[in-house]
Amino acid sequence: TTNQSWGGRFSEPVDAFVARFTASVDFDKRLYKQDIQGSIAHATMLARVGVLSEEERDSIIAGLHSIQSEIEAGQFDWRVDLEDVHMNIEARLTAQIGVTGKKLHTGRSRNDQVATDIRLWLREEIDVILVELQRLQTGLLDQAERHAAVIMPGFTHLQTAQPVTFGHHLLAWFEMLSRDRERLLDCRKRVNRMPLGSAALAGTTYPIDRSITCELLGFDAVSGNSLDGVSDRDFAIEFCAAASLAMMHMSRFSEELVLWTSAQFNFIELPDRFCTGSSIMPQKKNPDVPELVRGKTGRVYGQLMSLLTLMKSQPLAYNKDNQEDKEPLFDAVDTLRDCLRAFADMIPAIQPNVEAMREAALRGFSTATDLADYLVRRGLPFRDCHEIVGHAVKFGVESGKDLAEMSLEELRQFSDQIEKDVFDVLTLEGSVNARDHIGGTAPAQVRAAVVRGRDLLAS
Numbered sequence: 001t002t003n004q005s006w007g008g009r010f011s012e013p014v015d016a017f018v019a020r021f022t023a024s025v026d027f028d029k030r031l032y033k034q035d036i037q038g039s040i041a042h043a044t045m046l047a048r049v050g051v052l053s054e055e056e057r058d059s060i061i062a063g064l065h066s067i068q069s070e071i072e073a074g075q076f077d078w079r080v081d082l083e084d085v086h087m088n089i090e091a092r093l094t095a096q097i098g099v100t101g102k103k104l105h106t107g108r109s110r111n112d113q114v115a116t117d118i119r120l121w122l123r124e125e126i127d128v129i130l131v132e133l134q135r136l137q138t139g140l141l142d143q144a145e146r147h148a149a150v151i152m153p154g155f156t157h158l159q160t161a162q163p164v165t166f167g168h169h170l171l172a173w174f175e176m177l178s179r180d181r182e183r184l185l186d187c188r189k190r191v192n193r194m195p196l197g198s199a200a201l202a203g204t205t206y207p208i209d210r211s212i213t214c215e216l217l218g219f220d221a222v223s224g225n226s227l228d229g230v231s232d233r234d235f236a237i238e239f240c241a242a243a244s245l246a247m248m249h250m251s252r253f254s255e256e257l258v259l260w261t262s263a264q265f266n267f268i269e270l271p272d273r274f275c276t277g278s279s280i281m282p283q284k285k286n287p288d289v290p291e292l293v294r295g296k297t298g299r300v301y302g303q304l305m306s307l308l309t310l311m312k313s314q315p316l317a318y319n320k321d322n323q324e325d326k327e328p329l330f331d332a333v334d335t336l337r338d339c340l341r342a343f344a345d346m347i348p349a350i351q352p353n354v355e356a357m358r359e360a361a362l363r364g365f366s367t368a369t370d371l372a373d374y375l376v377r378r379g380l381p382f383r384d385c386h387e388i389v390g391h392a393v394k395f396g397v398e399s400g401k402d403l404a405e406m407s408l409e410e411l412r413q414f415s416d417q418i419e420k421d422v423f424d425v426l427t428l429e430g431s432v433n434a435r436d437h438i439g440g441t442a443p444a445q446v447r448a449a450v451v452r453g454r455d456l457l458a459s
């Protein structure tokens with residue numbers, strides 16, 4: 001036998017390097033709070049079903065509380081030779097309260113213990129992420145409301161396409177983030193199932209009552225199969241998939257902010273506190289926050305791929321492979337939360353350069369579609385109108401004039417259906433105001449969408 005808690009069947013101590021190689025305490029100590037919470041619930045349940053006495057339960061719970069205080073005061077001596085967070089805490093409990101500490105693990109295994117800890121931890125983290133997400137979404141709604149009528153060019157292929165309102169553009173991001181929120185809320189439902197009681201893989205011979213621990217720990221339901229309960233990490237993969245999509249959205253968002261802060265676009269100002277300078281070029285103000293968020297997207301995709309690959313082909317039930325689930329999950333959680341937080345802080349502080357946006361929208365024939373639609377209303381088929389306007393744009397490119405800058409005579413070279421009222425539709429305001437339906441860019445629609453968005457967040 002060795003000095004390990006599982007050392008009974010061993011005749012030599014574990015190799016020193018192997019001990020370090022197989023240990024997870026350096027990273028899984030992050031689960032200490034959930035581990036203690038789970039143990040308190042387990043001990044409470046064991047006492048209720050008569051496996052522990054009430055004195056034993058009370059002594060275990062008091063010991064665990066004092067260990068939590070030690071950890072939080074930075075006074076806990078984490079030992080790599082004790083492998084992981086679970087055995088560190090259990091060993092300390094026994095050192096503190098004596099032989100009763102050794103009874104805590106009755107009817108339980110580290111396999112159901114760790115699966116429970118991760119779910120408790122992830123559930124809390126999802127809630128924190130949802131708060132940051134909501135803060136960012138609120139910032140977008142406020143900005144959209146403020147700038148409902150500010151006009152900018154909308155793009156396809158990054159070429160000027162049609163005028164849109166800045167508010168409308170901001171609300172496109174709001175929509176994407178709303179779907180991310182739905183995905184996280186949905187994922188949370190499957191995270192919130194309790195594997196505790198599965199024991200190592202087959203369940204336990206003690207008369208446990210899983211409904212007690214389930215209620216104490218705030219789970220929605222217990223897992224229905226012990227083999228599955230201890231082994232699958234699909235909930236963590238699902239979180240990383242939802243996080244990857246959220247980061248994909250954040251990366252698109254970032255890319256636009258980076259473009260827009262460039263001298264070439266000059267659409268928005270980022271406050272200095274979200275930027276940094278260059279050590280050599282004195283004029284520089286770099287959009288570091290969106291650039292980093294764009295870059296960090298790759299990490300989260302990577303963690304998703306790590307976990308998918310980790311789980312692939314694992315036979316039932318628990319395998320040590322699963323110890324590798326934590327670092328990818330922790331990193332995906334930290335990255336998403338921090339990126340959302342940075343954006344939630346930054347978005348309320350961005351300022352549109354209204355004039356620069358307007359000038360850009362006036363360039364690039366952004367109201368060409370409006371002219372075609374005008375001719376359709378005069379009774380011409382859309383395809384012919386498209387061609388007529390194409391000729392007018394060609395003339396504009398050659399003469400250096402946008403459509404609204406041409407005289408009526410010039411425009412009438414292309415169609416005698418064009419009258420003086422054409423200038424109403426060629427203006428930027430005419431163009432955006434005309435797109436006045438749900439999902440359209442008209443300022444009135446932006447304001448209505450903001451109201452719907454606020455309702456959604458309050459629900």
Ligand code: ARG
Binds near residue numbers: 024028110111320324
């Ligand atoms: N540290 C382990 C993990 O993270 C805990 C479970 C270990 N169980 C075992 N039988 N080796 O997965």
